[in-house]
Amino acid sequence: MQIAHFGQNPPARPSLVWFREDLRLDDHPALIAASQSGPICAIYILEEGTDLGRPLGGALKWWLHHSLTSLKANLAQLGIELILKRGDPRHLIPDLANKLNAGSVHWNRRYYAWSRPVDAAIKAELTGRGVQVGTYKASVLTEPWEIKTGSGGNFKVFTPFFRAAQPHCDTWAEQVAPAPxxxxxxNPEIVSESLQSWNLLPKAPDWSGGLDQTWQPGEAGAQRRLNAFIETSLHNYGEGRNIPSKPATSFLSPHLHFGEISIRRVWNAARAAMRANPALQTDGQVFLSELGWREFSTQLIFHYEDFPEESWKEAFRAFPWKNDSSTLRAWQRGQTGYPIVDAGMRQLWRTGWMHNRVRMIVASFLVKHLLQDWRAGEAWFWDTLVDADVANNAAGWQWVAGCGADAAPYFRIFNPMSQGEKFDPDGHYVRTWVPELAQLPNKYLHRPFEAPTEILRGSGVHLGRTYPLPIVNHEKARKQALDALASLKQNVTGDLV
Ligand SMILES: Cc1cc2nc3c(=O)[nH]c(=O)nc-3n(C[C@H](O)[C@H](O)[C@H](O)COP(=O)(O)OP(=O)(O)OC[C@H]3O[C@@H](n4cnc5c(N)ncnc54)[C@H](O)[C@@H]3O)c2cc1C
Incomplete structure (x- = not known):
């Protein structure tokens, strides 16, 4: 690794690489482009400002700290310092480019409503000063404007979207490239802030013990997860992905969110495994289509800018939500009296992640049984998920709440007992996360409030004391939810299903 000293007859004007949600060296188009024209300087900015996106949730901050530590170390091994700055990139990037006498600035594209004008302003400022700007597709396989319906519109339904997108995904993923x-x-003029000074890790209280035990943020951890998934779980993904007690999914979501592994690498790894072993076709295709949902969600927030904050179906904007803080708190804490719901909420709190099936169950419970606004749930997920993602989170919540594009109809209300019995029949998941119910026989594990007194006593369960009584009665709650929908139907025009 060479180190160029700027100011001592550099071979070429340096290039600046702005790392954002792409904290890796492998398959990094901006880095590849920058490396072609001379020495590089790498920067990450903790963007802070009222028009610079939603402040990071606690779990995202924890992840970011460790991910930047990892990227910094990987770059340092190559003799490159990752410069850390906090503030507004509209000032910081042009300022840094100026100090470096950079000939070009490179970044991979993001698709948020807030980030696009910011990027455009920086690009205009730099090009006005004669600095070249390169921006690249990296976090998705299909950019939101690439996949169009036959009449040139945007897809609002997943299946035809993915049918049209999949060939593009295949072609684009072939172009995966290693670190250059x-x-x-x-440059002594450019001084990095210290990561510690950003205070991204929780203190007083430090709730991150479970996250430390569960995750290895950074490029190596991401690659390790991908390899393990392809080797051990892809062959049973179609079925296994519905069983929350099984580690049958990839656990790649936070790595993908922070761009520690490229989506092309992930897609290619699945494709290669499917080619090598035709028996993986069906399961592999299910996995690819989940990656497709990520593409679909990104194009939703691109084309509908208020999608992260507003019900996509306008008729739902008048929904009579209850907005009750003590109810919300019981849900957040995993104290609803419905074991599968409480297990999910506790898994989330402890590990920063929740199984997809259980995300659907807890979200449905919040918006339908408890009639709380989906945005309250989305906000809690935003704060507690290590994979909290503006597009996937809003899309997930709106799908469950029935108000999103291609959503589950609102009138389809999950029964938390039968969902538990179907997807956690042996109770391994509930027993892990709700240990106070561990001694209950399977028959009552998902419905402890129906257990005879002697069974409860024999299992050490005292409802209302060691474990909550149900916060709502399932049948009554179901009826209330349907009544709320019916009242909405009377008062608004527009699509509700
Ligand atoms: C209410 C709700 C909120 C959600 N919030 C988020 C979120 O903030 N961030 C997030 O990444 N996912 C979110 N999801 C989608 C999904 O639950 C997670 O992506 C998945 O559980 C992550 O685990 P995994 O990496 O093992 O997934 P796998 O099953 O291994 O899937 C592989 C990858 O595909 C993508 N993916 C899978 N399912 C979906 C989906 N339904 N929508 C979009 N992308 C998907 C993810 O990037 C995931 O890492 C949410 C789902 C629901 C129902």
Whole structure:
């Protein structure tokens, strides 16, 4: 690795690479492009400002700290310092480019409503000063404007979207590229802030013990997860992905969110495994289609800018939500008296992640049984998920709440007892996360309030004391939810299903 000293006859004007949600060296189009024109300087900005997106939730901050530590170390091994700055990139990037006398600035594209004008302003400022700007597709396989319906519109339904998108995904994923050879540069005028000074890790209280035990943020951890998934779980993904007690999914979501692994690598790894072993076709295709949902969600927030904050179906904007803080708190804490719901909420709190099936169950319970606004649930997920993602989170919540594009109809209300019995029949998941119910026989594990007194006593369960009584009665709650929908139907025009 060479180090160029800027100011001592550099071979070429340096390039600046702005790392954002792409905290990796492998298959990084901006890095590849920058490396072709000379020495590089790498920067990450903790973007702060009222028009600079939603402040990071607690779990995202924890992840970001460790992910930046990892990226910093990987770059340092190549002789490149990752410069950390906090503030507004509209000032910081042009300022840094100026100090470096950079010939070009490169970044991978993001698709948020707030980030697009910011990027455009920076690009205009730089090009106005004669600095070249390169922006690249990296976090998705299909950019939101690439996949169109036959009449040139945007897809609002997943299946036809994915049918049209999949060939593009295949072609684009073929172009995966390893990390390029890099030359760093040092410039005493440019001083990095310290990661510690950003205070991203929780203190007083430090709730991150479970996250530490569960995750290895960074490129190596991401690659390890991908390899393990392809080797051990892909062959049974179609069925296994519905069983929350099984580690049958990839656990790649936070790695993908932070771009520690490229979506092309993930897609290609699945494709290669499917080619090598035709018996993986069906399961592999289910996995690819889940990656497709990620593409679909990104194009939703791109085309409908208020999608993260507003019900996509306008008729739902008048929904009579209850907005009751003590009810919301019981749900957040995993104290609803419905074991599968409480197990999910506790898994989330402890590990920063929740199984997809259980995400659907707890979300349905919040918006239908408890009639709380989906945005309250989305906000809690935003704060507690290590994979909290503006597009996937809003899309997931709106899908469950019935108000999103291609959503589950609102009148389809999950029964938390039968969902538990179907997807956690042996109770392994509930027993792990709700240990106070561990001694209950399977027959009552998902409905402890129906257990005879002697069974409860024999299992050490005292409802209302060691474990809550149900916060609502399932049948009554179901009826209330349907009544709320019926009242909405009378008062608004527009699509409700
Ligand atoms: C209410 C709700 C909220 C959600 N919030 C988020 C979120 O904030 N961030 C997030 O990444 N996912 C979210 N999801 C989608 C999904 O639950 C997670 O992506 C998945 O559980 C992550 O685990 P995994 O990586 O093992 O997934 P796998 O099953 O291994 O899937 C592989 C990858 O595909 C993508 N993916 C899978 N399912 C979906 C989906 N339904 N929508 C979009 N992308 C998907 C993810 O990037 C995931 O890592 C949410 C789902 C619901 C129902």
């Amino acid at each position: 050879p890099l030359t760093g540069l040092s």
